[in-house]
Amino acid sequence: MRTAHPRTGPGPVGGPDALVKEDRPLDRAAARQAVAALIAALGVPAGGEVARRTPERVVAGLAELLDRPGFEFTTFPNTAEQHDLVLVRAIPFTSVCAHHLLPFSGVAHVGVLPGHRLVGLSKLARAVAWCAAGLQVQEELGQQVARFVEERMGARGVGVVLVAEHACMNRRGVRALGAETVTVAARGALADDPAARDEFLRLTGVAA
Ligand SMILES: [Zn+2]
Secondary structure, eight states: OGGGGGTTTTOOOTTTTTTEEOOOOOOOHHHHHHHHHHHHHHHHHHHOOOTHHHHHHHHHHHHHOOOOEEEOOOEEEEOOOSSSOEEEEEEEEEEETTTTEEEEEEEEEEEOOOOEEOOHHHHHHHHHHHHHHSOOOOOHHHHHHHHHHHHTOOSSEEEEEEEEEHHHHHTTTTTTTTOOOOEEEEOOOHHHHHHHHHHHHHHTOOOO
C-alpha cells in the first residue's frame, strides 16, 4: 500500500515566509447596537449600571473568539528523513458553532506523515487556533485543519481528530451534559493506508 504514496509528497510548499493572514472586518458599533436590540427583543428588561456595558462585552467576547492573528507557518527541509508519523496530541481549542453561535471546545490531535518538509511543532497548534477562530461546525473545522496542514507542508498524509463538547448540545436542547463529539479528518496516506491510519488512531487514543 505504501508504494502508492511516494515519500516525496506533492512537492515543497510553504517555506519560511508562509505568513498566514486574514483581515476580517468588524463593525463594533453596529455589533453593539445589534446585541442591544437582541437583548431587548428577547424581552429582557433593560438593566441598570451592571448591564449597561453588556453589548460591548458581548461584542468583545465574540470578536476575541473570531479573531485570527497572523502567524508564520514555518516549515524546513526534511533532512532528518522523518518519514514516519509526527503527532501532536491534546491541543486545546475553542470555536463557535455556526448553527447556534455558542462555543464548542475540546482538544485536537494532529498527525502528519511528512514529505519534503517538516513543520515547527508549535505551528500545528497555531494552525488549529487559526482555523478554530470562526463560525463553523466541528466536521468543517477538522477538514479545514487537515487541508491547511496538507497544503502548506506538502505532507504525504494528515490526520486530525477533534474531541469536543458543544454548549449547544450540553447546556440546551437535549442537555447531554458531558457528551463528547469525536470527528476524524484524514487525508493522503492517513486516509488510504489502513496500517498508517490504524497507527494514527491508536496513538490518538480513539482506537484501541
Ligand atoms: Zn450548535
